Amino acid sequence: MNTILVIVVIILALLSISQRVLPWIFYSRFKENKTIENLFDLFAISAFTSLFVYNVLIITPLTIIALVAAFVVALKTRNLPLTIVTAILVASFTLLI
Amino acid sequence: MSYLPSGIAFGAFATALKIPVVITIVLSLFVYSGAVQSAFLGFWVTGFEPFSMILTAFLLNLRHTFYGPHIESERNDIKPSNVLTIGPLLTDEVYALSVSPLSPDKKNVLSLAIFAYANWAAATTTGAFVAGIAPTRVLDILLIALPTLFLGLLVPRVKSNYAVVTAISAGIIAVSGRLLHLPAFFIIIPILGGVIIGYAWKRYEEANKL
Numbered sequence: 130m131n132t133i134l135v136i137v138v139i140i141l142a143l144l145s146i147s148q149r150v151l152p153w154i155f156y157s158r159f160k161e162n163k164t165i166e167n168l169f170d171l172f173a174i175s176a177f178t179s180l181f182v183y184n185v186l187i188i189t190p191l192t193i194i195a196l197v198a199a200f201v202v203a204l205k206t207r208n209l210p211l212t213i214v215t216a217i218l219v220a221s222f223t224l225l226i
Numbered sequence: 227m228s229y230l231p232s233g234i235a236f237g238a239f240a241t242a243l244k245i246p247v248v249i250t251i252v253l254s255l256f257v258y259s260g261a262v263q264s265a266f267l268g269f270w271v272t273g274f275e276p277f278s279m280i281l282t283a284f285l286l287n288l289r290h291t292f293y294g295p296h297i298e299s300e301r302n303d304i305k306p307s308n309v310l311t312i313g314p315l316l317t318d319e320v321y322a323l324s325v326s327p328l329s330p331d332k333k334n335v336l337s338l339a340i341f342a343y344a345n346w347a348a349a350t351t352t353g354a355f356v357a358g359i360a361p362t363r364v365l366d367i368l369l370i371a372l373p374t375l376f377l378g379l380l381v382p383r384v385k386s387n388y389a390v391v392t393a394i395s396a397g398i399i400a401v402s403g404r405l406l407h408l409p410a411f412f413i414i415i416p417i418l419g420g421v422i423i424g425y426a427w428k429r430y431e432e433a434n435k436l
């Protein structure tokens with residue numbers, strides 16, 4: 130297996146546990162702070178938008194239809210599994226016809 | 227229980243992208259973050275640039291840093307000694323339930339955290355193995371649906387004008403990067419650019435009370 134891949138996975142695991150645990154060890158009280166929460170949310174919004182753009186690998190009428198359908202479902206329901214299932218169903222249906 | 231379908235989808239997408247099953251399972255067991263694991267899939271597609279992946283993971287996990295201290299400040303039954311039991315298993319959902327008005331007691335917070343963790347690990351493993359025996363056509367469909375994973379994660383977070391500005395800015399920079407065929411590490415630029423522009427917009431709105 131690729132060494133770099135293994136190293137990255139180890140770093141991600143260490144990051145994940147340290148970001149959850151270390152701040153709690155050193156700082157045991159934190160009052161709700163909407164400003165910080167909103168700022169952290171911006172990182173997620175920016176990352177997922179960029180990853181979305183970079184993961185549309187093929188642009189065909191089929192992919193556009195599937196993505197639009199999924200977007201509408203995401204907007205209406207805000208439900209991740211339902212959004213993915215919609216895209217899979219629309220893509221499957223469009224491939225069949 | 228919502229971890230089940232999301233976890234199955236993550237595992238199936240990972241297998242469709244030909245990520246080794248052992249890596250998929252290790253990610254679920256030791257990284258245990260839907261956002262970071264989804265980003266991992268995204269970076270895998272773009273050519274896997276380690277620096278951008280790790281920086282993005284750090285930024286996505288920043289929100290976890292205040293979950294533990296905030297739970298402790300909101301509840302009298304959670305002590306610093308719970309850092310090692312509940313801390314590693316904190317997710318958005320466990321945190322939200324722990325500080326909600328109808329939050330369970332400490333023992334049940336730990337049970338909930340363990341249940342969510344077990345659900346996620348089992349679901350991703352199931353998804354990875356099921357996709358492994360699926361016909362190629364099904365895997366092609368999964369690859370078409372992959373970007374919707376990010377749509378599903380993105381849309382519920384866009385609740386304000388500056389969030390919209392963030393998403394549009396990151397989107398425009400990312401599309402420009404793709405059109406100009408910039409190398410894989412460029413993806414960190416729209417991620418940081420979107421945050422900077424979105425945050426600047428937020429400050430502008432606050433200054434002008436829009």
